[in-house]
Amino acid sequence: MSIFFYVNFLHSDYLDYIYEDRNPSYNSFGVAGLIQTPSAEILGEANLHFVLNKNDIYKLGTLTIAPFDWMEASYFYYRPSDLLWAGPLSKGLYLDKGFNVKINYQPKFKYAPKVAIGMNDFAGHSLFSREYIVATQAIKNFKFNLGIGWGAFAQQKNYKNPLEFLGDRFSERGDLYNKDYGVGGNFSTDLWFTGPVGIFGGTEISIPYAKGMKFKIEYDPFDYMDFSCCGGGTSPESMYLRSKDSNINYGLSFPAFSENLTFDISYIKGNTINFTVAFGGNFSNSFFQKPKYKRVKPTITAKDKTKKTFYIDLLKNLNRKGLYLQSADLDSENDLDITISNSTYRSHIRSSSYAADTALSVADEFDIDVKKIQITHLNADMELSKISYLTKSFDNPKHIELIKKDTEILNNDVNGYKSHEFVPNVKFPSFHYGWTPAMVNHIGSPEKFLFAGAVIRADTQLQFSRRLMLSTNFAFDLGNNFDEKVSDPGSQLQNVRTEIVRYLQEGDKYIPLMQLDYIWPISRDINAKISSGILERMYGGVGGEIIYKPLDRNFAIGAELYHVKQRDFDQLFDFKEYETETGHVNFKYQFNQGVILNLSYGKYLAQDVGYTFDLSRRTKSGFRAGFWFTRTDVSFEEFGEGSFDKGFYFQIPVDLFLRKHRGAYTNFRLRPLTRDGGQKLNQGKRLNGMLMNTQHINFRNQWSDFLD
Incomplete structure (x- = not known):
């Protein structure tokens, strides 16, 4: 038995030497796979990648996150070059967005293939709507994929749905533009896994001694006159650009400079060159080795040892x-x-x-x-x-x-x-300050995907006592292109967030934060905070929060209530007329696998009432990825495009990029659309964030750090 394991160990090293980097790569849509089709593979826990794709038909930008080894989720923006947005002069301005998800399973039997089930663009008026089941078998430097798919996978040649035995609803696929989906953004559950199925598959070959280069070939099941079409209508170029001369796609994938940057070039549908770039990495470990702890003889200055x-x-x-x-x-x-x-x-x-x-x-x-x-x-x-x-x-x-x-x-x-x-x-009062460069952005407008700017921010803290402190941020604009964006709230609700463009345009020198906090430790497990001043970029006011967070439990319960007034667009000391109360009851539960559930119920800034569901996963390294959605008493039609507020976020410890330890995080948060329903106060210095490492479960993954 020992000889068997020894031979397998040598065999693994031998293959790794000849076929460097046999890890999965991303397809055009930011999903682990071949060229246009998915595989059953996932890059692994804590992987985060930006995937950019371009060909003559469209441009795609996808953000893909793997919170678990067995789960991959992505969010994409799609801009076709030939489709119309709002009339014949709007060619190339159409912009769509959507979500993908994939879950895989590796059987315990060594020679069994990986199997995955996935859904692409599974909400609303989905131009890419499709679901699939796929298997991937790796044999030395070959990976073979074979799958069946619904929706877009069945646009060319299709077969009877094997799920029809579950009911008649699976025999036909509904209309993507059914009025039941209203203004978009709803989960199109009536479409999932319905209608006929199509077959797809292909092979990936790792080329020996080629430093991670792979050759890919696949069967392409898509009809491009239907797939990713047709938005606000086609243009005269659509028939030419979307024609298909072959069902076979082939291409090369190769790392450039490092394993964190991958280029793919392929030839799709027999007449189109296709480019894909994937940039990112695995955040389960630090990118740089940190010095190990060394016991150093202390410096002793005392003459008398008392x-x-x-x-x-x-x-x-x-x-x-x-x-x-x-x-x-x-x-x-x-x-x-x-x-x-x-x-x-x-x-x-x-x-x-x-x-x-x-x-x-x-x-x-x-x-x-x-x-x-x-x-x-x-x-x-x-x-x-x-x-x-x-x-x-x-x-x-x-x-x-x-x-x-x-x-x-x-x-x-x-x-x-x-x-x-x-x-x-x-000695109080004490004063601390620092300078921080920062980016501000507005993502996803049809006229331009990204509006952005750079600011330099002065962060100060004046501490009057251990419990009383004034935190202030002063921001100075270095340059932006926000003036190119037209502010058009288009909302039936009070404009509590949809005027964000005006705030971005008119604040050259502004104060994002000037908050006075009083911290009040009430008992071992209960803490409170009272805050007043400029609480965020758009609102100022007064309020407080309280939280119960017991040491020997995995949950926390809290509540918050604020009276706020909307700030003027210049973001200095003037206010607009609108004011309201907003507050929530919050519940947090941490599961053993690093999964964190946050639920809140209360009144939002537009005076709508409802709940927010937030689910995330924090890995051992501190990397966290999650999503949220909010449902309130505002109807889908009144809310507007998107139907309800939703989005995703990730959080990366800064010291993963450094050679020394640091306690800070960098945060990224994105919602597909900025609307007025379901909007919370973005209040800084929340108690839950200040009370880190206060429960037994927080220490579960920290023991390897002992004198490390």
Whole structure:
């Protein structure tokens, strides 16, 4: 048996050497596959890619995310070169958008193929509407795909739907432009897996010693006079551009410069050259190796080894590492309790183990035999995690399972650190500032896909006490093309968001935030915050929130209520007439697999009432991807195009791109359309975000960070 495994190991390395980069690649539509058709493969958890495609018929831009190894989701924009938007002079202005999803399964039997089920453009008036089941079998450097598909897959040659035994509704496919889909944006469930089916398939061949180059060939089942057609109508060029001379597509895929950038060039439908570029990467690990923790002899400045001088040298050594000491207490049993403030490390196991090891090194220099050490993290007078280590854990830091067994994560206290023997004096008020370049954008307009600009932002914080602080952002416009965009809210509701273009156009020097916060730790598990001032770019007001977040549970419950007034377009200190109350009751639940569910119910900015459903996945690296939708008492017709508010987002830890640790994140959030229904206040510094690492489940994936 051991010989068998040894041979397989050598065989795997041998193939990896000859056929470098046998990972899946993306097709024209940003779905893992061949050229125009999908495969059963997925690039893997925490993959994020932008896929751009261009040929004579259309341009496609797709953002594809894999929150799990077995799931891939994407959002695309489609701009055909030949279709009309609003009359004969609007050729090339038509813009469509949609969502794709694919789920796959790898059977336990080694030689069985991967199988996937997927849906492309599955909502509303879907020009690409299609569903499929596909199998992929890999044999050395060959990957064979074979699948059946509904919708667009059955446009040329089709067969009886094998699902007809489930009911007559599966025998025929409905009309994409049925009035039941109203103003678009609804899930077209009546169409899914209905009507006749078509067959598709193909092969991908990894070329030996070609540094990841692949040859692809496939059977193309699409009728391009129907597929991705016809928007506001065809133009005289459509018949020529969309004609098809062959059902066989073939092409090459090859990485350029690095595995994070891939080019595809192919020949489709017998008469058209097709280009695809995929740029992105896997965010399950850092792109750069960070230096490992090294135990360094502490710097001791004390001449007399007393408890007071121990505290002072402890303060200096911790502060030097960005672990700012807030309090310390060494009791008669030589148990050491310290409180730190940390903005450098996202993982509290990492920061607490670094702080504990540093403290033990200082204690050794003072001949103090510490038995147990407890590290508490503090954020704005709120005690977060309290981690209690046995000192023997630091003798063998690689024995993680034993360390987990010996370590306790305890309930925090309300201002327990203030009773410690050593509490350094912090001088208030304190002032902090920094300069940050930033991008602002407006995506998805028919007249131009992207309107964007650059600003330089001054971020300041004036802290009057641990609980009271004023946060201000000043933004200075460096340049943009927003003046090319016409502001046209076109909404039946109060324009609470649809006038965003006016805000983008008229704010050359503006104040996105000037918020005064008072933090109030009520009990171990309950915290509150009162805020007033300029709360976001479009609104100012006053209000507060409260949250219950118990240590030994996976849920949090909170509520918020604000009275807000809409700001003037110049975004300085003037306001418009519209004002309202907005507030929600919020529920959050974290599942063991990193899945996070957020539900909220309440009143939105346009005074509509309803709920928001938000589902996301956070990987071990901190990468998070999710989607949301909101349904309120506003009808689909009153809401307008899109029917209801929805979108997706992802969050990437900044230090994945750095050679050192950093606690910040970069965020991206996109909704297909900006409408007025279902709009929340974009209030900064929410309590839930300030209370990170306060529940047992938050530490599940952090133990490998111990003295790492």
